[in-house]
Amino acid sequence: MAILALAAILLQFTTLVFAQVSLPNPSYLPPNASWGAVPSSGGSPNPQWTVLLGNSLYFYEAQRSGRLPSTKRVSWRNDSALNDGRDSDLDLSGGYYDAGTVYPPDYLKCTFPLSFTLMSACWGALDYGKGYDMTSQTPYLDDMLRWGLDWLIKAHPSNDTLYVQVADPDYDNAYWGGDQNIPSNRPSYQVNDTNPGTDVAAAASAAFAACSILYSNSTSYNATNSSIPFSRASLQNGTYSATLLSHARSLWTFANEHNDTLYQDSVPAAEDTYPSSDYKDDLAFAALWMAWATNDVVLYNQTQRMWSEYELGGASGGLDGVFNWDGKTPGIPVLATQIGSVMEEQWQGDYDLSAWQKLAESYLDGVVDGDGRARTTDGGLLYYDGDSDEASLNPALNAAMLMTRYAPMASSPQKKWSYQSYANSQLDYVLGDNPMKVPYIVGMNPNSPQNPHSALASGGDDISHLDTVPAQEAYVLYGAVVGGPDAHDKFWDIRSDWPETEVALDYTAPLLTLAAAHAMNDTSDPFYTTLQAGAYAKPKYHPCDAVFDCTPSLSRTGKIVMGVCLGVTGLVIAGLTAYWLYLNLGNRFPTYDGVNRA
Numbered sequence: 001m002a003i004l005a006l007a008a009i010l011l012q013f014t015t016l017v018f019a020q021v022s023l024p025n026p027s028y029l030p031p032n033a034s035w036g037a038v039p040s041s042g043g044s045p046n047p048q049w050t051v052l053l054g055n056s057l058y059f060y061e062a063q064r065s066g067r068l069p070s071t072k073r074v075s076w077r078n079d080s081a082l083n084d085g086r087d088s089d090l091d092l093s094g095g096y097y098d099a100g101t102v103y104p105p106d107y108l109k110c111t112f113p114l115s116f117t118l119m120s121a122c123w124g125a126l127d128y129g130k131g132y133d134m135t136s137q138t139p140y141l142d143d144m145l146r147w148g149l150d151w152l153i154k155a156h157p158s159n160d161t162l163y164v165q166v167a168d169p170d171y172d173n174a175y176w177g178g179d180q181n182i183p184s185n186r187p188s189y190q191v192n193d194t195n196p197g198t199d200v201a202a203a204a205s206a207a208f209a210a211c212s213i214l215y216s217n218s219t220s221y222n223a224t225n226s227s228i229p230f231s232r233a234s235l236q237n238g239t240y241s242a243t244l245l246s247h248a249r250s251l252w253t254f255a256n257e258h259n260d261t262l263y264q265d266s267v268p269a270a271e272d273t274y275p276s277s278d279y280k281d282d283l284a285f286a287a288l289w290m291a292w293a294t295n296d297v298v299l300y301n302q303t304q305r306m307w308s309e310y311e312l313g314g315a316s317g318g319l320d321g322v323f324n325w326d327g328k329t330p331g332i333p334v335l336a337t338q339i340g341s342v343m344e345e346q347w348q349g350d351y352d353l354s355a356w357q358k359l360a361e362s363y364l365d366g367v368v369d370g371d372g373r374a375r376t377t378d379g380g381l382l383y384y385d386g387d388s389d390e391a392s393l394n395p396a397l398n399a400a401m402l403m404t405r406y407a408p409m410a411s412s413p414q415k416k417w418s419y420q421s422y423a424n425s426q427l428d429y430v431l432g433d434n435p436m437k438v439p440y441i442v443g444m445n446p447n448s449p450q451n452p453h454s455a456l457a458s459g460g461d462d463i464s465h466l467d468t469v470p471a472q473e474a475y476v477l478y479g480a481v482v483g484g485p486d487a488h489d490k491f492w493d494i495r496s497d498w499p500e501t502e503v504a505l506d507y508t509a510p511l512l513t514l515a516a517a518h519a520m521n522d523t524s525d526p527f528y529t530t531l532q533a534g535a536y537a538k539p540k541y542h543p544c545d546a547v548f549d550c551t552p553s554l555s556r557t558g559k560i561v562m563g564v565c566l567g568v569t570g571l572v573i574a575g576l577t578a579y580w581l582y583l584n585l586g587n588r589f590p591t592y593d594g595v596n597r598a
C-alpha cells in the first residue's frame with residue numbers, strides 16, 4: 001500500500017517535472033574532447049555539428065541556479081541560491097547565473113542580458129528549428145528555454161514590476177568558489193511605475209514575444225516562402241505560448257508608458273553590471289517582435305517611423321556598431337526583412353520591405369568591407385576597437401549569426417554569397433581556424449581552452465590564487481564559448497584573465513543558432529576535427545588587457561637596451577618638435593582677435 005502511494009506520488013512528481021517535451025532516455029551527454037579530433041563520416045545531420053549543438057545547450061544547464069531536477073545532467077552541480085527573492089517576499093529562485101565570475105562579480109542573475117539570450121535562442125529556433133529536431137536536441141532546447149522563461153515569469157509578478165537583478169556586484173567582497181557557499185546576501189532589484197526602465201522592460205517583452213511565436217500552435221506562422229529561413233523546432237504548446245504572450249503584452253505596455261528611461265537610473269546596482277546605453281533600440285526591436293507575435297501589421301509599419309524618429313541609423317553610429325545585449329540596432333533591419341518576407345502573403349505586402357532590406361545590406365556590407373568601425377584582425381577575426389577588447393568573439397559570432405540568417409534574403413546572388421562566406425569565415429575562426437589553432441569552445445577538442453574563468457567549473461575557492469588552485473579545472477564546462485583572443489589573435493588561456501577566458505550566457509547564445517543552422521544543412525565537419533592534440537602553443541609573455549598590465553616581461557639586458565633606445569628617440573623627438581615650433585608657431589595659430597596672421 002505504502003509502496004503504491006509512494007509510486008503514485010513519484011508519478012505525480014514525474015508528470016510535474018515532465019510537463020513539457022519529454023527528455024530522451026538515455027540522456028545526451030557530451031563526449032570527451034578527444035572526440036572532436038576525429039573526423040566523422042559526414043552525413044545529415046553531421047554527428048560533429050550534432051555534438052556542438054548538444055554541448056552548447058548543455059552549457060546552459062551547467063549555469064542553472066535554484067533547485068535542480070532529478071533529471072539533471074550536470075552531475076557536479078548542486079541546488080543553490082534557494083532564498084533568492086525572500087527580501088521581496090517573492091520566490092526568485094531558479095533561472096541562470098549570468099557568467100563565470102570574479103569580474104563581472106558573479107553568481108548574479110541579470111534580466112537584461114538574460115532576455116537577450118532567450119530572445120536570441122528563440123529567434124534561432126524559429127529559423128533553424130529543424131536543426132534541433134534532426135539532432136534530437138529539441139527536448140533540451142525546450143528545457144533550456146523554460147528554465148529561463150519560467151524565471152522571467154516569476155521576475156514579472158505584476159504588470160508594472162520587473163525584477164532586473166538578483167545579488168549585488170560587491171567588488172570588495174567578491175566570491176570565488178563552488179555553488180554551496182555562495183554568499184547569502186543577495187538583494188533583488190526591481191523597476192516599477194515610480195522607478196521604471198524602458199530598455200529592460202522592452203528587452204524582456206521581446207524575449208517573451210519571440211518565444212511565444214516559437215511555442216505557438218497557430219498555423220499562421222507557417223512560412224510559405226522557402227527562401228526565408230523559417231522552420232520552427234517542434235515544441236509547440238498553445239498554453240505556454242499564451243502565457244508568454246501575455247507577459248510580452250504587459251511588458252510592452254509598461255515600456256511604452258515609460259518610454260524614455262534607462263533602467264540603471266532606477267537601479268544603481270545595475271550600473272556596475274549591465275548598464276544600458278540606450279532604450280530606443282530596445283523599443284524598436286521589441287515593436288517588431290510584438291508585431292509578429294500579435295500579427296499586427298500596423299505596429300510593424302510603425303517601426304519604420306520609430307527608426308526615423310529615433311535616428312537609429314543616424315550619425316550617432318547606431319548602424320555601425322555591434323549586435324549584443326546592449327545594442328539591438330543592427331538586428332532591427334534584419335528582423336524586419338525576415339518578418340516582412342514571412343508575413344508577406346498574410347499582410348498583403350502593404351509596407352516597404354525594400355527599405356529594410358537596404359538598411360540591412362548597408363550594415364552587413366559595412367561589416368564585410370571593413371567600413372566604419374569594423375575591421376578584421378590579421379588572423380581574420382571581425383574586430384571593433386573598444387567593444388572587442390573584452391570578449392572579442394562575441395561581436396563576430398553575433399555578426400555571423402545575423403549574416404547567416406539574412407543571406408538567403410539578400411537582393412543579389414553576389415551579396416548572398418558574400419554574407420554566407422563571411423559568416424562562415426567568422427564561425428570557422430571560432431571553431432579553430434585561427435593563428436592559435438584553438439577552438440574557443442570548452443570541451444570540443446584537445447586544443448579547446450582548459451581554463452575558462454568559471455567559479456563553478458574551476459573547483460577552486462582561493463580568490464587570490466585563481467590560476468593555481470587547483471592547477472587543473474575540476475570540471476569541464478562543455479559548450480561554453482570563452483571571451484576570446486586579443487586584437488593580435490593571441491590567446492593565453494589563463495583562468496584569471498576574464499577578458500579572454502570568461503564565459504557568459506550571451507557568449508554562447510549565437511553559437512546555438514549557428515550550430516543549429518549547420519546541423520540542418522552542413523554535412524561536412526566543423527573545422528576543429530582537423531586539429532590534433534598539441535596544435536595550440538601558449539604565446540610568449542602575457543596578455544595586455546584589463547587584468548594584465550602591458551609591459552612585456554623583458555630581461556635585464558632587454559630593459560637596458562630599451563631604455564637607451566627610448567632615451568635617444570626622446571631626444572630626437574624633442575629636437576624636431578622645438579625646430580617645428582620655431583618654424584610654425586605664431587604663424588599658424590589664430591590670435592585673440594580671431595585673425596589668422598599667416
Ligand SMILES: *[C@@H]1O[C@H](CO)[C@@H](O)[C@H](O)[C@H]1NC(C)=O
Pocket residue numbers: 018019020021237238239240
Ligand atoms: C504545455 O505547457 C504547459 C505549461 O507549461 C504544461 O503545463 C503542459 O503540460 C504542456 N503540455 C504539453 C502537452 O506538453
Ligand SMILES: *[C@@H]1O[C@H](CO)[C@@H](O)[C@H](O)[C@H]1NC(C)=O
Pocket residue numbers: 031032033034035
Ligand atoms: C575519451 O573517450 C574515448 C571514447 O569515446 C576513450 O577511448 C578515451 O579514453 C577518453 N579519453 C579520456 C581522456 O577520457
Ligand SMILES: *[C@@H]1O[C@H](CO)[C@@H](O)[C@H](O)[C@H]1NC(C)=O
Pocket residue numbers: 076077078177178179180456457
Ligand atoms: C556540488 O557538491 C559536491 C558534493 O559536495 C561537490 O563535490 C561539488 O564541488 C559541488 N559543485 C560545485 C559546483 O560547487
Ligand SMILES: *[C@@H]1O[C@H](CO)[C@@H](O)[C@H](O)[C@H]1NC(C)=O
Pocket residue numbers: 189190191192193194195266267
Ligand atoms: C520601485 O523601484 C525602486 C527602484 O528599484 C525601489 O527603490 C522602490 O522601492 C520600488 N517601489 C516599490 C513600491 O516597491
Ligand SMILES: *[C@@H]1O[C@H](CO)[C@@H](O)[C@H](O)[C@H]1NC(C)=O
Pocket residue numbers: 216217218219222236
Ligand atoms: C503549421 O504549423 C502547425 C503548428 O506548428 C503544424 O501543426 C502544422 O502541421 C503546420 N502546417 C503546415 C502546412 O506546415
Ligand SMILES: *[C@@H]1O[C@H](CO)[C@@H](O)[C@H](O)[C@H]1NC(C)=O
Pocket residue numbers: 217218219237238239
Ligand atoms: C492551441 O492550443 C490551445 C491551448 O492548448 C488550444 O485550445 C487550441 O485548440 C490549439 N490550437 C490548435 C490549432 O492546435
Ligand SMILES: *[C@@H]1O[C@H](CO)[C@@H](O)[C@H](O)[C@H]1NC(C)=O
Pocket residue numbers: 159249250251253
Ligand atoms: C495587466 O495587463 C494586461 C494586458 O497588458 C491587462 O489585460 C490586465 O488588466 C492588467 N492587469 C492589471 C491588474 O492591471
Ligand SMILES: *[C@@H]1O[C@H](CO)[C@@H](O)[C@H](O)[C@H]1NC(C)=O
Pocket residue numbers: 256259306
Ligand atoms: C513616448 O511617450 C510619449 C508620451 O506618452 C508620446 O508622446 C511619444 O509619442 C512616445 N514615443 C514613442 C516613440 O512611442
Ligand SMILES: *[C@@H]1O[C@H](CO)[C@@H](O)[C@H](O)[C@H]1NC(C)=O
Pocket residue numbers: 297298301350351
Ligand atoms: C504602412 O505605412 C505606409 C506608409 O506610411 C502606408 O502607406 C501603408 O498603408 C501602411 N500599411 C499599414 C498596413 O498600415
Ligand SMILES: *[C@@H]1O[C@H](CO)[C@@H](O)[C@H](O)[C@H]1NC(C)=O
Pocket residue numbers: 225226227228341344408409410
Ligand atoms: C521569397 O522571399 C525572397 C527573399 O525575400 C523573395 O525574393 C521572393 O520573391 C519571395 N518569393 C515569394 C514567392 O514570395
Ligand SMILES: *[C@@H]1O[C@H](CO)[C@@H](O)[C@H](O)[C@H]1NC(C)=O
Pocket residue numbers: 130520521
Ligand atoms: C537545409 O536543410 C533543410 C532540411 O533538410 C532543407 O529543406 C533545405 O532545403 C536546406 N537548405 C539549404 C540552403 O540547403
